[in-house]
Amino acid sequence: METDVVSNYWNVYHPGGVRGPEAEPYLEQKIAALIQELPVLGELFDIHWKIGEGTFSSVYLATLKESRSSGESKKFAVKHLIPTYPPARVERELQCLRNIGGADNVVGIEFCVRSGASVAFVMPYIRHTKFSDYFCNMGTVELKHYMKALLTALRKVHMFNILHRDVKPSNFLYDRRNRRYLLVDFGLAQEYKEEKKVEMNKPQPMDNYCVKRKRTDENKRELLEETQKSETESRCYCFGKPRVCSLCLTRPSQIASRAGTPGYRAPEVLFKCPHQTPAIDIWAAGVIMLCILSASQPFFRSPDDCTALAEITALFGTDKMIACARKLGKKLLCSEQVPGADIVSLCQKLRARVDRFPNRKYRINSPKTVLEENYPPEAFDLLLKLLEVDYKTRITADDALQHPFLRGL
Known part of the structure; x- marks a missing residue:
């Protein structure tokens, strides 16, 4: 208001x-x-x-x-x-x-x-309600309409091959009285380009095939020796040690976009993946839904990228995050193995926590108790698909709108 x-x-x-x-x-x-x-x-x-x-x-x-x-x-x-x-x-x-x-x-x-x-x-301009006034007392029907509106906006943006890159509650305005929505602030938006796929073992023209095969056979041993020598010289021995070798100092620094608000950055952004897709906006939408389902805002309170990765690892487990890092060409080291949390029970416990602290700033204003608002299993299924750590298998905005939780609105 x-x-x-x-x-x-x-x-x-x-x-x-x-x-x-x-x-x-x-x-x-x-x-x-x-x-x-x-x-x-x-x-x-x-x-x-x-x-x-x-x-x-x-x-x-x-x-x-x-x-x-x-x-x-x-x-x-x-x-x-x-x-x-x-x-x-x-x-x-x-x-x-x-x-x-x-x-x-x-x-x-x-x-x-x-x-x-x-x-x-x-x-x-639309009059809008602050996220802190409704995230902890939003019912199932209202949540359905809210997530459908957000995903509809993201689908429209992604149709134009644009990444919003700063999806968060303050950039998705919600007029609760009139049920109006507006995705704003494209200051960090970026054009999305498909990742180029390198064709391996591409067949050569028949005219040149015999000549190239003969030249390769003649120099095969010499080329193999040079390759092994270069690999030995370029191998780094400072990994995991309190020093940086001269080889690592001469390597070019990793250049990757880190746009976005802390707490809403996707794993591939935190891992400094140079090729980022519309999946980073879907992850941010999942974090917003997680805040609502758990009545916790902000859910991730990370001051830096390393802490953000630790928080995500504690939520989804070390195995998933190590596999995610490996697919991105990175290596994630964890001091201990964490199995991951049960999202449903975690959200229920966090929602119940609000009633036990009467002086809490974001107290539930509904006459019902928090535990009486049981979200259906379809809501948590959609949440897990939005928060898939592997961006290649993360659900798209178009597919999310066809999910059983949002279907039929």
């Missing part, structure tokens, strides 16, 4: 937590600076307050000045990008909003404003 958005601004976005009249000058300065950079916004809109803030942008609530006479006050979200934001990202985000947005719960764009290095997107 809008009152929640205002209080959220005072609590989160203002430095030092200053509230009331003391915070008004700061807000007025921010809005004045925005209008000074983009004068056309001041001509068209009344900008009220900041409703969101990220690393590269700030989002403001605005209403059309023309609507004041009619009394309608149509609302818009104005996303102002920082001047140092890379132009390529601005172009990619704008293309996503124009080509994908406007349908299937994906945010669209009304128009874009630019003056010098300052850019702002004017987008539709």
